[in-house]
Amino acid sequence: MTRLNIQKTYKIFIGGKFPRTESGRFYDLKNKEGKLIANLCLSSRKDFRNAVVAARKAQAGWAGKTAYNRSQILYRLAEMLESRSTAFVEEMQVLGLSKAQAEAETTGAIDTLVYYAGWCDKYTALFSSVNPTASAHFNFTVHEPTGVVALLAPETSPLRGLIQTVAPIIAGGNTVVALASNQMATSAISFAEVIQNSDVPGGVINILTGDSAELTPHMASHMDVNALVIARDGLSEEALDAVTDNVKRLVQWTEEEDSNPYRILDLQEAKTTWHPVQVSAASSGGY
Amino acid sequence: MEATDLIAQYREHPVDQMGVLDRIARIRSRSIKKGSKVQGLKMALNMIDLTTLEGADTPNKVRNLCYKAMHPHDAADGLPSVAAVCVYPSLAAVAKKALEGSGVKVAAVATYFPSGQTNLKVKLDETNYAISEGADEIDMVISRGKFLAGEYTYVLDEIMAVNALCKEHSVRLKVILETGELGSLDEVRKASDIALLANPDFIKTSTGKIGQAANMPVTLVMLQAIWDHYQRTGVQVGMKPAGGISDAKTALHYLRMVKEVLGEEWLSNEWFRFGASRLANDLLMQLMKQETGAYQAAPYFSKD
Numbered sequence: 001m002t003r004l005n006i007q008k009t010y011k012i013f014i015g016g017k018f019p020r021t022e023s024g025r026f027y028d029l030k031n032k033e034g035k036l037i038a039n040l041c042l043s044s045r046k047d048f049r050n051a052v053v054a055a056r057k058a059q060a061g062w063a064g065k066t067a068y069n070r071s072q073i074l075y076r077l078a079e080m081l082e083s084r085s086t087a088f089v090e091e092m093q094v095l096g097l098s099k100a101q102a103e104a105e106t107t108g109a110i111d112t113l114v115y116y117a118g119w120c121d122k123y124t125a126l127f128s129s130v131n132p133t134a135s136a137h138f139n140f141t142v143h144e145p146t147g148v149v150a151l152l153a154p155e156t157s158p159l160r161g162l163i164q165t166v167a168p169i170i171a172g173g174n175t176v177v178a179l180a181s182n183q184m185a186t187s188a189i190s191f192a193e194v195i196q197n198s199d200v201p202g203g204v205i206n207i208l209t210g211d212s213a214e215l216t217p218h219m220a221s222h223m224d225v226n227a228l229v230i231a232r233d234g235l236s237e238e239a240l241d242a243v244t245d246n247v248k249r250l251v252q253w254t255e256e257e258d259s260n261p262y263r264i265l266d267l268q269e270a271k272t273t274w275h276p277v278q279v280s281a282a283s284s285g286g287y
Numbered sequence: 288m289e290a291t292d293l294i295a296q297y298r299e300h301p302v303d304q305m306g307v308l309d310r311i312a313r314i315r316s317r318s319i320k321k322g323s324k325v326q327g328l329k330m331a332l333n334m335i336d337l338t339t340l341e342g343a344d345t346p347n348k349v350r351n352l353c354y355k356a357m358h359p360h361d362a363a364d365g366l367p368s369v370a371a372v373c374v375y376p377s378l379a380a381v382a383k384k385a386l387e388g389s390g391v392k393v394a395a396v397a398t399y400f401p402s403g404q405t406n407l408k409v410k411l412d413e414t415n416y417a418i419s420e421g422a423d424e425i426d427m428v429i430s431r432g433k434f435l436a437g438e439y440t441y442v443l444d445e446i447m448a449v450n451a452l453c454k455e456h457s458v459r460l461k462v463i464l465e466t467g468e469l470g471s472l473d474e475v476r477k478a479s480d481i482a483l484l485a486n487p488d489f490i491k492t493s494t495g496k497i498g499q500a501a502n503m504p505v506t507l508v509m510l511q512a513i514w515d516h517y518q519r520t521g522v523q524v525g526m527k528p529a530g531g532i533s534d535a536k537t538a539l540h541y542l543r544m545v546k547e548v549l550g551e552e553w554l555s556n557e558w559f560r561f562g563a564s565r566l567a568n569d570l571l572m573q574l575m576k577q578e579t580g581a582y583q584a585a586p587y588f589s590k591d
Contacts, residue, residue, distance in 0.1 A: 049582055224584030246581070 010185070012041045012209060013192035015054030016202020022046050027210070029185060032096045040185050043210035045218040048150075048177065051206040052224055055148045055175040058203030063145045063173035067121035074117035074171060077198045078110050084194060085110070088187060092158050095184055105187075108160040108257065115259050116167035123172070123264045136277040143268035145173035146249055147226035150219035152212055154255040155232045158184035159191060162207075165231045165253060168263035170204055177206045177225075185209040217242060227267055231255055290444035293484045297439070300480065300515065302472040302508055311503045314544050324539070325577050331538040332359060332570045333367040334556045335563055336394055336527065339374060340401075340495065346381045349374055353385035355589055360571045362587075363578065369567065370556035371424060375400075376417035383421030394461070395422035398449060401465070401494035403428040407445055414449055418456050425453055426461045428494060429482065431468045439481050446485040461489035461527055461560075464509075467499030472508050479512035483524060491527040495562065500530025506541065510548040523552065529562025535573040538566060 011018040023044035029037045041047075062070070081088070085106045092102035124143055131139040149169050154161030162180060169176045180188030192207050208215070216235065219228055220242035227249035235243075235250075243250050251266045319327065337356045339348060349372070356369045371392035372382050379395040386393060395417035398410040414425055427449050433441045446462055453460040462485075464478045482490050490509055492501040506528045513524050526545065532538060538561060545553050553559050568590075572583035 052582070218582070221581035222584075223581055223587060242581070 007038070008190075010038050010040050010189045010209070012043055012047060012051075013189065013195070013205070013207040014047070014051045014203075015057070015206065016196060018192070019047075019050075021210075022050070027182075029183065031094065037094055038186055040189075040209045043179075043208040043215065045215065047208055047210075048215055048218055049222070051177040051208060052148060052150075052222060054203035055177050055206055056224055058201055059145070059148055059175045061201060062170070062175055062204045065173075067124065070171065070173065071117050071120035073199050074113055074120060074167065077194065077200065078113035078117065080194045080198045081106070081110050081113065081191070088159065088190065091186055091190060092184075095158060095186065097158070105158060105160045109163040112160065112164050112257075112259055113167055116171040116264070119168075119261050119264060120171045123261050126261060127265055127268070131272070133274075138275045138277060139272065140275070141270050141272045143172075143265070144271050146267045146269055147174060148224060149174045149176045149227045149229055149267055150222070150225045151176050151178040151229045152216065152219075152232050153178050153180055153188070155181045155183070156255055157181065158187035160257065161231065161255060162188050162191065164257060164259060165229060166205060168261075169229065169267055170200075172264040172267050174227075174267050175204045175206075177208065177219075179212055179215055179219075180207055180209050182209070182211065220248070221246065227251060229253060229267070290440050290447055293447075294440050294443055294481070296484065297480055300476050300512070302476050304472055304504075307472060307504050307507055311507060311544075314503070314547065315540050317543070319539055319543075321577065325574065327539045327542055328535055328570050328574050328577070329367055330554065331535070331542060331561065332567065332574070333370060334559055335369040335561045335567055335570075336371045336373045336529070337369045337567060338372075338495065338529070338562055338564050340396060344375065344378055346378065349378045349381045350385045353382055353391070355567070356386065356391045357389045359567060360575070360588060363571070363575060366571075366574070370560055373426065373562065376413060376420055376422070379417055379420035379422045392423040393421055394424040394426055395420070396426045396428075396494075397422075398425075398427040398445075400426070400428050400463075401496040403430050404432065407448060410445065411448060411452055414452055418453070418458055422458060424459045424461060424488075425449070426463055426491060428463045428465060429478065431465055434469070434478060434481075439477075442478075443481050443484055446482055446487065450485050450487050459488040461491045461525075462487045463491045463494055463529075465494055465497070466492050466501075466505045466509075467497045472504060475505050475508050476512055479509045480516070483512060483516040486520075486522050487524065489525040489527045489558075489560065491529055491560075491562065493528075493530045493562075495530035501528035501532055501562075503537075503540065503544065507544060507548065510545060514549055517549075523558065525553070525558035525560065527560040527562055529560075532561055532563050533565040533569060535566070535569045538570065 011020050021041035021043050025042040026039040027042045029040050088106045089102040128142045133139045153165050195205050216239045220239040229251045231253040356372045359366050368391050371394045373394040374382050376395045382393045397414040397417045399405040450460050462482045466475045568588045575583045
């Protein structure tokens with residue numbers, strides 16, 4: 001008797017779970033020869049909304065973890081990905097990448113995770129400052145995460161593009177709702193399985209698949225999304241108006257590999273605080 | 288009629304639990320079109336008993352809540368006020384003054400809320416006190432301990448005594464069954480039937496003080512009891528699910544359930560209430576979503 005291959009159902013990733021899109025819609029993912037590879041969820045605005053709810057719920061807890069712990073968790077992601085790299089390489093070859101390209105994608109993704117894992121507990125020291133004052137005060141500027149970030153991940157890369165945008169966002173204590181590459185979405189959903197096994201709390205990274213033209217206006221207008229990161233071509237006039245309307249932080253990144261700590265800084269809010277210098281007169285010569 | 292005579296009228300109504308769950312699944316799965324949604328959201332907002340029942344409640348917290356009750360969200364036009372503000376008796380006077388002339392009612396919990404573990408005299412005294420402080424509505428708790436011990440006449444007698452006192456002062460009475468402590472839907476039905484024998488103005492699910500608060504199965508069973516009571520006696524009794532209802536979608540499901548089981552006549556805040564504090568903001572956020580087209584965020588809405 002011949003055995004039937006058991007195909008994976010690619011679903012979306014919201015709040016640490018794998019639901020199907022609530023809309024029940026899907027789109028075909030085809031390789032270069034036009035052969036059907038998989039049916040993928042065509043996420044709706046309600047899926048996006050649900051993902052934002054999950055991301056909001058997870059945000060305070062994620063930002064409240066110690067920087068060192070966030071670093072460990074990002075490193076753990078890299079470990080998990082490394083152990084499954086063969087599967088990722090094979091999956092990308094189905095998409096039409098050569099073996100060498102697929103290996104470069106996978107190792108590049110792993111290295112990027114390790115890179116940002118290293119930055120988790122270092123960027124604050126680099127970017128924070130003690131500012132000059134004209135009175136007996138200390139004046140500090142420190143950075144806090146922006147909050148919930150919507151992300152249009154690069155279109156032309158199945159995995160590395162997603163990770164080089166997601167990693168700096170979460171390294172800084174934000175949570176993210178990412179729209180994966182439309183035509184290379186299988187790796188993104190397989191990566192969600194890695195996330196689920198890597199101590200990343202549910203809701204910190206949420207991954208949708210679907211049509212950016214449909215979802216971008218909702219990402220732009222949603223009042224509970226604090227920043228929109230675009231790492232692919234353009235933003236429609238309508239969406240730009242919506243972003244302006246609710247003064248959301250808008251960040252444009254390149255599709256290409258560009259690992260640097262300023263990406264973390266792009267999604268931080270600077271908070272400046274004053275603190276009086278302890279004057280010995282006030283403590284009556286106590287020290 | 289005495290409680291002992293009334294209790295003789297009690298007939299057992301076993302609950303088909305699978306049937307209840309199945310019916311709720313059907314109620315939850317139907318979609319609501321946009322026009323009806325806006326109408327439903329406003330109706331739900333108008334049915335809320337905005338509640339604060341904490342040891343730490345202060346006069347100013349109650350005043351803030353009263354402002355919210357009258358002006359749920361000043362950024363939007365054409366919003367109704369909520370139905371009532373629900374507080375402890377000691378703060379009823381503060382709420383009464385703050386709500387003066389607004390039409391929003393003052394509801395006070397009484398009868399040794401939330402446990403109800405005291406004698407009838409103390410319960411009546413507290414009810415009297417709440418009424419003298421200006422309460423328009425009293426939310427009483429039944430003696431669950433007595434109910435679970437099978438002393439149904441005692442339970443009914445208490446409800447009747449408090450009800451008589453309320454009627455004397457033209458105050459409306461809600462009877463809290465605290466369904467989370469009753470154990471099964473059969474017991475919920477039994478408690479509802481017994482409370483209904485006293486003809487209160489509302490029966491209510493929960494105090495909000497224990498983990499398990501209102502849910503749809505319990506509410507459906509209570510609504511069915513209200514319907515059967517109405518069929519038998521012609522007396523209309525209202526329903527108030529309380530606690531645990533925090534999102535607009537669920538609130539709309541409740542309204543649909545009321546419409547299905549009881550009909551139009553119950554769809555006003557005279558006969559149906561939500562006991563909630565967080566629900567109001569979710570309703571407001573959904574209403575603003577319908578108005579502006581953009582999903583809303585909590586920081587733009589007042590906390591209380």
